[in-house]
Amino acid sequence: MKRTKAMIIRFTSEELRTLTAKAKRTQLSREEFCRRILNGAEVKEAPSADVRSMLRELRRIGANVNEVQKRANSTGFIDAPLLRKDLDELRNATRLIVEAYSMEA
Numbered sequence: 001m002k003r004t005k006a007m008i009i010r011f012t013s014e015e016l017r018t019l020t021a022k023a024k025r026t027q028l029s030r031e032e033f034c035r036r037i038l039n040g041a042e043v044k045e046a047p048s049a050d051v052r053s054m055l056r057e058l059r060r061i062g063a064n065v066n067e068v069q070k071r072a073n074s075t076g077f078i079d080a081p082l083l084r085k086d087l088d089e090l091r092n093a094t095r096l097i098v099e100a101y102s103m104e105a
């Protein structure tokens with residue numbers, strides 16, 4: 001949909017700083033942030049680089065486990081050492097996530 005209508009909104013310096021900061025945390029432009037809010041969308045902060053990196057690692061491990069499972073189904077044989085290695089990586093990734101996001105007592 002082409003946007004052809006414009007509207008000028010005046011902000012105080014503090015309001016503009018707040019809008020800019022909120023939009024930046026979501027990695028959206030101020031305009032897109034406002035549009036989404038206006039349309040009733042729940043706008044969340046974009047995940048940090050650490051979270052994106054952890055998700056990539058978990059997806060990689062999941063793909064490895066899936067390959068082991070496919071081979072096991074087709075051959076009737078489970079590559080136990082490879083599965084053990086993948087499960088150890090999964091446990092380690094899970095531990096890192098828990099350490100990063102658990103509240104300290």
